[in-house]
Amino acid sequence: xxxxxxxxxxxxxxxxxxxxxxxxxxxxxxxxxxxxxxxxxxxxxxxxxxxxxxxxxxxxxxxxxxxxxxxxxxxxxxxxxxxxxxxxxxxxxxxxxxxxxxxxxxxxxxxxxxxxxxxxxx
Numbered sequence: 001x002x003x004x005x006x007x008x009x010x011x012x013x014x015x016x017x018x019x020x021x022x023x024x025x026x027x028x029x030x031x032x033x034x035x036x037x038x039x040x041x042x043x044x045x046x047x048x049x050x051x052x053x054x055x056x057x058x059x060x061x062x063x064x065x066x067x068x069x070x071x072x073x074x075x076x077x078x079x080x081x082x083x084x085x086x087x088x089x090x091x092x093x094x095x096x097x098x099x100x101x102x103x104x105x106x107x108x109x110x111x112x113x114x115x116x117x118x119x120x121x122x
Contacts, residue, residue: 001065009066013073021081023048
């Protein structure tokens with residue numbers, strides 16, 4: 001594999017990640033506007049998923065190294081898009097939705113021995 005091929009695989013991964021996660025963000029940002037949000041989410045995945053799989057399958061024909069480089073670019077795009085949206089003030093998830101893996105639990109969800117031993121009140 002040449003340097004140009006490696007760079008092309010990473011750039012392709014970045015483009016695929018930007019399209020996949022950008023499309024996911026776009027769908028989620030407009031979900032409340034649609035009459036049937038479940039169908040909209042399913043349709044979004046039905047477009048994003050196969051396009052990603054086809055692109056990765058075609059890239060896999062070039063070998064394992066280009067595929068892994070593209071997957072690395074895909075993940076970098078996810079992190080970069082999340083950081084960019086966070087810095088722009090865009091919500092990454094609904095406020096009442098599940099927390100992300102790196103987010104600490106809220107104070108109400110943390111165990112408190114004094115509160116628990118007294119039946120819920122300190």
